[in-house]
Every structure is written in C-alpha cells, then in structure tokens.
Amino acid sequence: MVDIESLLAPISDEAATGTYLKLDRSAYRSLRNSYNTAQSSFRQLIETPDASSDETLLDTNDSNWAQLRQDTFDALTKSTKDIELLGWYIASQLFTTKPYQALADSTKVLTELIERYWSTLHPTLPENKVKSSDEQGVAKELAEFRIKPLLQLVGESNDSTALFMPLQLISLIDEITYGDYLRAERSGELSALKETAQSQFSSEVEETVMLLSQSYQHFSEAEAAIAKECQAIGVTPTSFRFVKANIANSINAIRFLTEEKFANWPLDDEFLPRKEETVEEASTEVAPEATVTEPAVEIAATSNNTRSAEPAATTSNATANGASPSLNQALVTNTAAFTSVGHLASRDHAFQELRKIAEYFKATEPHSPISFLLERAIRWGYMSLPELLQEMTGGNSNVMEHINQLTGMDNLDKVDLADKGEALSPTVNMSSPVINQAEVAQSSPSSVTLPTEESVPTQPIKTEESSSKSSDNLSDFEW
Known part of the structure; x- marks a missing residue:
C-alpha cells in the first residue's frame, strides 16, 4: 500500500x-x-525460458523490487523529494x-x-554547474x-518506458x-482469447479498468503541471504520451475482450469515468434501437451496394453467414452508434468508429476481405512513416534504400546557406486563379482500388502515436 501522506509530507520545516x-x-x-539489481533480475526473468515455473527467479525478482x-x-520520506527516485518508486x-x-x-x-514543491524539487543543478548569468537563463x-530524469519513467518511445514490459x-x-x-493478436487467435476472457470476467475487471483510468489521468495531470511551469520560462x-499509451493499450485490450460483459463501458474517449447522466442517456438511446433490428441491418447492407428486396432477407443472410440473432441485435446498436464526420471528436475517435x-x-460478411482491410487501415494509421515503409516493402533493404535516396531521408544534413547570398522576396500574384470545373471533375478518381490481404489480425486502438517501432517481443526490450 502506498503511504501517500508520508510521501507528500515535507522533509523538515x-x-x-x-x-x-x-x-x-x-x-x-x-x-x-538497488535499482540496477531490480532491473537486472527482471531482465533475467523475461529472458529465461519457462521462467514462470522457476520459483527461485520469481522470488529473487520480487525481493529485489521490494x-x-x-x-x-x-x-523520499526522510531525505529528499526527488523526481528520479519517485520514478523508480513508481x-x-x-x-x-x-x-x-x-x-x-x-x-x-x-502530480x-x-x-506543491516545484521550485525546490530535486534533482537540483548545483550552483557551480550553472552556466547562465541572468535569472531567466538560470x-x-x-x-x-x-x-x-523523468525520461526513465515516461520513455522516449512506447517500448522504452519503465512500465512497458511489466x-x-x-x-x-x-x-x-x-x-x-499481443500473442493472440499476432497468431490470429483473438476470438478464442475473447471467449476465455469473457468466461473469466468478474467485478475485478471493472476495478482494474477504473484504476488504470486513474493512473492515466494522474500522468495527464503531472504532464500538464510540468508543462505549465516549463512553458512559463x-x-x-517532458511528454508523457508514451507511458500514457502503455496504459491506454491495456485499457483497450480489456475493452476489446470484455466490453459486452459491462452493463455500460465506464470510460469515455479520454479514458475519464463517464458521468452518471451520460451512462443513463446511453442506455436510454440503445434500448429502442435494439427493437428495430431488420431495418438497421438493411441500411448497413445497402451502404455496401448489397440490395435486398425485404429487410428480413438481409437479416437471414447475416444469420446464414454466422451471425446469430442476438449478434445482429448488437450490430444494430453499433450501426446506430456510428458517428457522422461532423461529430468526430478526434483522430482516435475516428479510428474507433472505423473499428x-x-x-x-x-x-x-466473414467471407469478405473488407473487415481485414479496415483493420489494416487502422494499423497503418498508427504507424510512423518508417514503420509503414518497412511493412509496405516487406523489409526489402534495396527498396528501402532507394526510397530513402529519393526522399532525401538518407542524408538529413543541411547545406550551409550563409555564403549563398540573400534570398530575394518573390512577387506573389494575389489574384485568384480561374478553376476549370470540368478539369477538376475529370481529374477526381471515381473509385479507389484497395489491395487484398489474406489475413490481418484485429489490432487494438491506440490513443497515442509512437515515433518509433514498438516491440512486443520480450527479448527485444531495451533497458
């Protein structure tokens, strides 16, 4: 148990x-x-095959972290209030x-x-190490x-935070x-894991979601508090987005596996607890929609250019393709919940709707590649440019090298323009150009050809973008 009061109490008057x-x-x-010993035992634990059955390794690791x-x-309670030490403690x-x-x-x-203590919080740069002479510079x-030192805790990428592997x-x-x-996601066995998760669902799962939400919000508050102090001078x-992404990924995994077991999902898109009135409104809105299964499914089918003479025909087709009547009812709720573009709150919200x-x-339509293509679009949407190029080229080093050369990414050095003379200000014609509407219409593509893919496992929706490739392999963890 964390003794919050003692940790916040001043060291002395x-x-x-x-x-x-x-x-x-x-x-x-x-x-x-002590910190290095704990890190070392944890590294040994994750790099040892069948470590979960090695009681000696497990006990040693627990003892070192304790x-x-x-x-x-x-x-922190007797000697110093230091951000670095608090990061280790967390x-x-x-x-x-x-x-x-x-x-x-x-x-x-x-937070x-x-x-409380920002102006005197440690670590503090010793006076003999200060280079500036003016107050602002100091x-x-x-x-x-x-x-x-916060970077040890919050990381500079998703897989370099102190929380990523634990x-x-x-x-x-x-x-x-x-x-x-993550393993089920890679192997395409998420459906089986979802069944297992729902069979093991209990009230503790909701408690876990709410506690993760608290941690996410505390990190957001700490980030805002630091930003306020830093921006003033x-x-x-420091960005907390990567450590927050670690927590968001855990929350989203729980949601994917067990959301159906919740009376109402307890968090909003910002991972804040939903207000009670919002939850009640959601329940009220969902109930009447569930009674009009056939028309709602027909609308969704029509949007895919699949025309049905009767709404019932669409419902029976969905059942024949493996969707039970109860599932169709759930699909109606999802269809009714689709948000118009004008009401999308954020990029992440848009991807949630795409999911x-x-x-x-x-x-x-389990026989159709549409769902797989959409999932791939979601996954690509959260990749950095280097990650995307790596996947699209299949890791072909020659192709990657050629792309880097063409785009200039192989050499990021800047040419010194100091001796190139002054730039002349160009004359800008401010008159509006005449647009040929026929040409615009002719140049607009009427259709987009999507690539096909045999199988893409469902990916979790992330809430923070990563600037470098995250590794879900235990052996790839960087210390």
Whole structure:
C-alpha cells in the first residue's frame, strides 16, 4: 500500500524537499545499486525460458523490487523529494500484490509533488554547474535538469518506458495478461482469447479498468503541471504520451475482450469515468434501437451496394453467414452508434468508429476481405512513416534504400546557406486563379482500388502515436 501522506509530507520545516541526494555519493550509489539489481533480475526473468515455473527467479525478482520500493520510500520520506527516485518508486509498484492500485496511488504522488514543491524539487543543478548569468537563463537550466530524469519513467518511445514490459506480464483479466493479448493478436487467435476472457470476467475487471483510468489521468495531470511551469520560462516540457499509451493499450485490450460483459463501458474517449447522466442517456438511446433490428441491418447492407428486396432477407443472410440473432441485435446498436464526420471528436475517435464498421463486416460478411482491410487501415494509421515503409516493402533493404535516396531521408544534413547570398522576396500574384470545373471533375478518381490481404489480425486502438517501432517481443526490450 502506498503511504501517500508520508510521501507528500515535507522533509523538515527548514527544507521541505530535503537535500539533493546525488551529492551524497554513498547514499545515492546505494539507491542506484538497488535499482540496477531490480532491473537486472527482471531482465533475467523475461529472458529465461519457462521462467514462470522457476520459483527461485520469481522470488529473487520480487525481493529485489521490494527492496527498491522500501529504499526509495525511505529516501523520499526522510531525505529528499526527488523526481528520479519517485520514478523508480513508481516502477516498483507493478511488482506488488495489487499493482494497479499501487500504480494509481503512486502516480497521484507525482502530480502532488510537482504542484506543491516545484521550485525546490530535486534533482537540483548545483550552483557551480550553472552556466547562465541572468535569472531567466538560470531558471531554464534548473527546469531542464529537474525534468530530465523523468525520461526513465515516461520513455522516449512506447517500448522504452519503465512500465512497458511489466504491464505485459501482470494479469488484466483473471490470469490473462496484456502479453497474452499481443500473442493472440499476432497468431490470429483473438476470438478464442475473447471467449476465455469473457468466461473469466468478474467485478475485478471493472476495478482494474477504473484504476488504470486513474493512473492515466494522474500522468495527464503531472504532464500538464510540468508543462505549465516549463512553458512559463520557455523550456520544452517532458511528454508523457508514451507511458500514457502503455496504459491506454491495456485499457483497450480489456475493452476489446470484455466490453459486452459491462452493463455500460465506464470510460469515455479520454479514458475519464463517464458521468452518471451520460451512462443513463446511453442506455436510454440503445434500448429502442435494439427493437428495430431488420431495418438497421438493411441500411448497413445497402451502404455496401448489397440490395435486398425485404429487410428480413438481409437479416437471414447475416444469420446464414454466422451471425446469430442476438449478434445482429448488437450490430444494430453499433450501426446506430456510428458517428457522422461532423461529430468526430478526434483522430482516435475516428479510428474507433472505423473499428465498429470493421466488426460489423466481420460478423455479417466473414467471407469478405473488407473487415481485414479496415483493420489494416487502422494499423497503418498508427504507424510512423518508417514503420509503414518497412511493412509496405516487406523489409526489402534495396527498396528501402532507394526510397530513402529519393526522399532525401538518407542524408538529413543541411547545406550551409550563409555564403549563398540573400534570398530575394518573390512577387506573389494575389489574384485568384480561374478553376476549370470540368478539369477538376475529370481529374477526381471515381473509385479507389484497395489491395487484398489474406489475413490481418484485429489490432487494438491506440490513443497515442509512437515515433518509433514498438516491440512486443520480450527479448527485444531495451533497458
């Protein structure tokens, strides 16, 4: 259990944030060794085949993280208020008996420390290391030095955060982990995993969702608090988007596997708890729609240029293709819930709506590649340009090299224009050009030819973009 009050209490009346512990080499080295030992045992655990049955490895790992947890707690309550040490403390919470509760509580401490003690929060750049002479410059150096250690916790990519790997190994739904979800996704066995997850559903799953939501919000609040302080003095704040994406992925995996088991999904698109009146409105809106199954399914079928003489024919076709009447009823709800473009809240919201369409075609037309193509579009939408090119070229190094050469990505050096003379301001013709409507109409494509694909596993909707390729392979984890 996280003792929030003790962690937030000032170290002393004279020095609320204590001393910068790194200046005490002996004390800091002891803490750093404790952190390195915990990291080392965890690395050994994930790199050892059948480690889950090796009690010695498991006990050693738990013991090392417990020691780090105690050491950092003692330092944070008796000696210093230090962001780096708090990051280690937060990471250790995922190795407790109640990891989601502990993570939610410890991330709350991060926000509170920033809001209460920012001006004296450690780490603090020693005076003899400050290079600026003016007050603004000194403030910038101190802020940059203070937030730099946060990168150990929040990462610079999805797979470099302190939470990335531990979150894959702790239970999401009974004994099902996020790592199990990723493996099922790669092997195309998500449907089987979904059945298992729903059979193991309990009230604890909803509790897990709400605790993950709290952690996500605490990180958002800490990010906003740091941004407020940094932007006031012209410093680029630390981004929390990758560690928030780790949490969002876990939430989305739970939603994909068990959403049908919830009376109402408890979170909104920003991972905030839905307001009670919003949930009630959603329930009221869904109920009448479920009574008009046939027309709703017909509308969806017509949008795919599949014409039916009677609405009932479409319903029976869907049943023949493997969709049960109860599933058709659920599809009506999804169809009714499709949002018009004008009401899309964000890019992520748009992909959520695209996922609903993909699920509809997957259920009603399992023989069609439409659902797979939509899923691929979602997956591509969350890739960086290098990741997308890598997949589209099949990893062909010659093709990639050619693309890099053509686009200039093989050499990012800038040509020095200092001795090239001054640029002349061009004369700009501000008159509006005459547009030939016939030419525009002729140049607009009337159809888009989509590539086919035999099988693409369903992908989870992410809420944060990654600038580098995330690895879901345990052996690929970078320390």
